[in-house]
Amino acid sequence: MSRLHSMATSYNALINLRLPKPKLRRGPKVLDLFSGCGGLSLGFEAAGFRVTGYEMNQNACETHRSNLSGDCKCEILTVDSTFPEADVIVGGPPCQPFSVVGTQAGAADHRNGLEVFVSAVQQVRPDFWMFENVRGLLGRSQAYLQDVLRRLSIIGYTVEPPRILNAREFGVPQNRERVVVVGYRRGKFEWPSRDISEISVRTAIGRTALQARQNSRFLTPAMDAYIAKYEKASCCKTPRDLSLDKVARTLTCRNLGGATGDMIRLLLPDGRRRLLSVSEAARLQSFPSWFRFTGSYTSKMTQIGNAVPPMLALALANSIKAFLAKQKGG
Ligand SMILES: C[S@@+](CC[C@H](N)C(=O)[O-])C[C@H]1O[C@@H](n2cnc3c(N)ncnc32)[C@H](O)[C@@H]1O
Numbered sequence: 252m253s254r255l256h257s258m259a260t261s262y263n264a265l266i267n268l269r270l271p272k273p274k275l276r277r278g279p280k281v282l283d284l285f286s287g288c289g290g291l292s293l294g295f296e297a298a299g300f301r302v303t304g305y306e307m308n309q310n311a312c313e314t315h316r317s318n319l320s321g322d323c324k325c326e327i328l329t330v331d332s333t334f335p336e337a338d339v340i341v342g343g344p345p346c347q348p349f350s351v352v353g354t355q356a357g358a359a360d361h362r363n364g365l366e367v368f369v370s371a372v373q374q375v376r377p378d379f380w381m382f383e384n385v386r387g388l389l390g391r392s393q394a395y396l397q398d399v400l401r402r403l404s405i406i407g408y409t410v411e412p413p414r415i416l417n418a419r420e421f422g423v424p425q426n427r428e429r430v431v432v433v434g435y436r437r438g439k440f441e442w443p444s445r446d447i448s449e450i451s452v453r454t455a456i457g458r459t460a461l462q463a464r465q466n467s468r469f470l471t472p473a474m475d476a477y478i479a480k481y482e483k484a485s486c487c488k489t490p491r492d493l494s495l496d497k498v499a500r501t502l503t504c505r506n507l508g509g510a511t512g513d514m515i516r517l518l519l520p521d522g523r524r525r526l527l528s529v530s531e532a533a534r535l536q537s538f539p540s541w542f543r544f545t546g547s548y549t550s551k552m553t554q555i556g557n558a559v560p561p562m563l564a565l566a567l568a569n570s571i572k573a574f575l576a577k578q579k580g581g
Contacts, residue, residue: 262455263540265422269297270539270561273320276301279378279575282334284342284371285364286323288314288544288554290536291341291383294564296320298572300339305332310546311554318542330370339379339571342368343559346385348392358395365399372403372434378578379440379571380408381433383559386415388430400432408434416563420445423537423560424455425499431567440574443566453495456531460495460517468526468548474513475524492518499535507532508552529555537562 273296283292286304288311295302296319304315304323315323326332334340344364358365365382372380380403388396400410411433418427421443433440452460463469470478482490491514493499499515506514507527515532516524527535529544529551537560544551 260458262424262450263534266534266537266562267539267541269422269565270294270537271297272541273297273318275320278572279338280336281339281341282337282371282375282377284328284340284368285344286315287311287343287557289319289323290538290558290561291343291564292319292321292323293538293542293561294559294566295339295341295568297561297565298568300568300572303335303337308554310544310550311557313545314543314554317545328364328367330366332367332371334371334375337375337377338575339381340368340371340375340377341381342371343383343557344368346387350385350387358392365395369399369402372408373406376406378575379433379435381431381567381571383429383431386428386430389413389415396432400434403434407436409436410434411440414442416442416567418537418560418563419449419498420447421560421566422446422450422562423498423535424450424452425502425535425537425560427501427560427563429559429563433571435574438574438578441570443570449498451496452493452499452535455534456527457495459528459531460493461520463519463521463523463525464528467528470513470516470524470526478513478524490518492516492524502532502535502556504553504556507556508549509556512552532556536560 276299278299281295281300281302283302283304286292286306292302292304302321306312307327312323312325345362348360348363368382404410413430413432415428416431418425505511518524532555536555544554
């Protein structure tokens with residue numbers, strides 16, 4: 252067995268071990284709002300929680316249902332949606348209203364899901380809540396975020412100052428920053444501790460990264476020409492091809508399957524560039540190898556690019572589990 256093969260196999264083995272196929276759980280009940288394909292849900296199920304997802308995209312719901320043991324309600328959430336009792340509410344509302352690649356319209360953007368999250372917490376009054384979003388939430392929408400947090404604190408929650416966590420510090424082979432906000436009734440929450448040993452692209456997908464397959468998607472000559480022109484004009488010192496010896500750049504639905512789908516790519520030894528396969532993208536997001544995505548290539552890549560990396564979700568879920576256990580014990 253080659254060294255590349257054994258490194259990728261051991262990374263696979265590690266995530267498959269930490270994120271096993273979920274069994275029916277008996278732990279605290281979690282509602283995962285805007286659950287997508289279930290990256291966040293998977294981390295919580297692996298930590299022993301019982302999770303119900305809420306998601307409007309049919310393919311994402313199907314992926315969630317077929318991989319996780321909890322249900323996923325396929326519905327469009329609004330501020331009038333009603334929810335069952337739960338110990339914890341988590342969620343990753345759509346990031347477009349806050350992303351720096353958009354207009355950052357925040358609260359004024361019709362896709363803003365933070366109001367749904369606030370309404371769910373006001374209604375259910377869980378012991379703990381957590382939401383995550385892109386770093387842009389701390390930019391132009393800062394005043395709106397503070398208003399959201401004020402409304403949650405006046406109903407009795409201690410709200411921790413928002414934290415920026417980077418997935419690369421939690422066993423994910425990717426530079427992916429997320430703003431995480433948590434609230435709870437009493438006690439003191441301990442954030443998960445960071446792991447300094449980073450996982451490179453080579454360790455995660457080294458076995459296939461330099462190969463072309465029959466169904467590989469190559470960049471077109473026009474894309475190659477554009478890249479050459481762009482790199483020359485910007486005196487590019489670090490080409491945007493994925494470097495095998497570093498963590499990957501942030502995978503998003505835009506740069507995996509969307510408008511800028513040529514931005515995450517691998518340079519092959521013969522000089523051709525190809526896009527990631529679905530399983531390579533999933534692995535760089537720390538999805539275990541047993542996890543299967545439903546839908547077209549674009550739909551699968553969108554689900555992957557949207558997800559909270561399950562290994563980051565697991566670290567957060569374990570901290571929340573420890574916090575709730577301490578509350579219960581005393
Ligand atoms: C950032 S993704 C969430 C990813 C998810 N937390 C994960 O870890 O896989 C946001 C999701 O919200 C869904 N969504 C957006 N607006 C919605 C709405 N009003 N009701 C239900 N789902 C919605 C989108 O389809 C998308 O899958």
